[in-house]
Amino acid sequence: MTTLDRRALLAGAAVLPMAAQAAASLPTGAPKGPDDERWWRTVAAQYNVNPDIIQLENGNWGIMARPVMAAYERNIERVNRDNSYYARRGFGADLDSIRAQVATGLGAAPDEIAFARNATEALRTLIQNYNRLRPGDAVLYADLDYDAMQGFMEGLHRSRGVEVIKIALPEPATRQALIDSYARAFDANPRIRMVLLTHLSHRTGLALPLAEIVALAKSRGIDAIVDAAHSWGQLEAGTIAAGVDFAGFNLHKWMGAPLGVGAFYIRKSRLDAIDPDPGNGLPVGATAESRIHTGTVDMAAQLTVPAALAFQNAVGAPNRIARLRWLRDRWAEELRGLNGLEILTPADPTLHAGTTAFRIRGRTSVADNIAIARTLLDEFGIFSVHRTGVARGACIRICPALFTSPAQIDALVRALRIVVPRMAV
Numbered sequence: 001m002t003t004l005d006r007r008a009l010l011a012g013a014a015v016l017p018m019a020a021q022a023a024a025s026l027p028t029g030a031p032k033g034p035d036d037e038r039w040w041r042t043v044a045a046q047y048n049v050n051p052d053i054i055q056l057e058n059g060n061w062g063i064m065a066r067p068v069m070a071a072y073e074r075n076i077e078r079v080n081r082d083n084s085y086y087a088r089r090g091f092g093a094d095l096d097s098i099r100a101q102v103a104t105g106l107g108a109a110p111d112e113i114a115f116a117r118n119a120t121e122a123l124r125t126l127i128q129n130y131n132r133l134r135p136g137d138a139v140l141y142a143d144l145d146y147d148a149m150q151g152f153m154e155g156l157h158r159s160r161g162v163e164v165i166k167i168a169l170p171e172p173a174t175r176q177a178l179i180d181s182y183a184r185a186f187d188a189n190p191r192i193r194m195v196l197l198t199h200l201s202h203r204t205g206l207a208l209p210l211a212e213i214v215a216l217a218k219s220r221g222i223d224a225i226v227d228a229a230h231s232w233g234q235l236e237a238g239t240i241a242a243g244v245d246f247a248g249f250n251l252h253k254w255m256g257a258p259l260g261v262g263a264f265y266i267r268k269s270r271l272d273a274i275d276p277d278p279g280n281g282l283p284v285g286a287t288a289e290s291r292i293h294t295g296t297v298d299m300a301a302q303l304t305v306p307a308a309l310a311f312q313n314a315v316g317a318p319n320r321i322a323r324l325r326w327l328r329d330r331w332a333e334e335l336r337g338l339n340g341l342e343i344l345t346p347a348d349p350t351l352h353a354g355t356t357a358f359r360i361r362g363r364t365s366v367a368d369n370i371a372i373a374r375t376l377l378d379e380f381g382i383f384s385v386h387r388t389g390v391a392r393g394a395c396i397r398i399c400p401a402l403f404t405s406p407a408q409i410d411a412l413v414r415a416l417r418i419v420v421p422r423m424a425v
Helices: 003-013 015-024 037-044 066-089 091-106 119-129 147-160 175-188 210-219 268-273 299-303 305-315 317-335 366-380 406-423
Strands: 113-116 138-142 163-167 192-198 223-228 246-250 262-266 341-343 356-360 385-387 395-398
Touching: 015 066, 066 091, 066 299, 066 305, 091 113, 091 299, 091 305, 113 119, 119 147, 119 223, 119 246, 119 262, 138 147, 138 175, 147 163, 147 192, 163 175, 175 192, 175 210, 192 210, 210 223, 262 268, 299 305, 305 317, 317 341, 317 356, 317 395, 317 406, 356 366, 356 406, 366 385, 366 395, 366 406
Parallel strands: 138 163, 138 192, 192 223, 223 246
Antiparallel strands: 113 262, 246 262, 341 356, 356 395, 385 395
């Protein structure tokens, strides 16, 4: 066996030790609860975070934990060193193994999962290649859906000749009001054949009662394509269990993988509803992977997924979800009722996760909310982001992460108690 042959053999074998090292970086045993600060400080210590700001804008993408970053660096070196020798001889088998791990995490079969570079690419594939639409049919989306996904849905009017219907979700929301909003839209437009559902909104953090709405759609012969870009990691990975047939995910947001890793799911029995990508040529495979052609990808990023999953599994999904909710409640529920402040997700824990947005009364323009975010940063060192597109006006999104401390959340509370009275109309 040549030196290069040995390297190719060892390349795949290196994935598991790196994943084990990521998991071993955390304390043994479970935390006593979401407020077990001794345990959570150990988790936070695994992140390198800019000390000059309070980082409460973690929805763009997630900071990799230190052991995940170390695995990524080793994978970059390996891919760069062995180049196409590894890419053509070993990478395919390694990626199959990684796909199986992702499928397990989502409750799917490996051939129902395909990798993309992000959730946007994944959902574009599902929306644009969905082939059950005919001229005169209709599709539906909502104001809280992601901008690019709205664009893909609007594009179906030009490419498929369908009517595109947009609704505004209720604010303030309740579980029944959300279900009723979709029921009314479906019943008012019997030609709807497909609906886009965002499991957890990037704008406000509102979580849909997904299983109920999917069931509602199916009872009317409507297919749901689910944007789960923000929900895997903030909510239980129950998208597929909710009866979803088509969904797009990110691994570089709340699951902590390197930038450039997304995925989508197609239920095997529904594969024929999504056209194959012609870039893959013939014969057409009977797998989700046959529905996308990305070209060259960041192999090192994909190879680091096992380390990210191992780290998150060591934290534990229930622990992670409870911690993010606890951090969210520490400011959102503390300030709910503050004169001039609107909290844009309900107190109902089934309708939010860690992300929540706020609006200051009367400050609904984009310029207003850019100014609010700038004030929080310049005066209090708190980094947040304004969000647009909500029917009732722009807002500020707050996204804590596993490295966020209670003291940082308390700093936000103090800041808003000063800023809201000053800026409310």
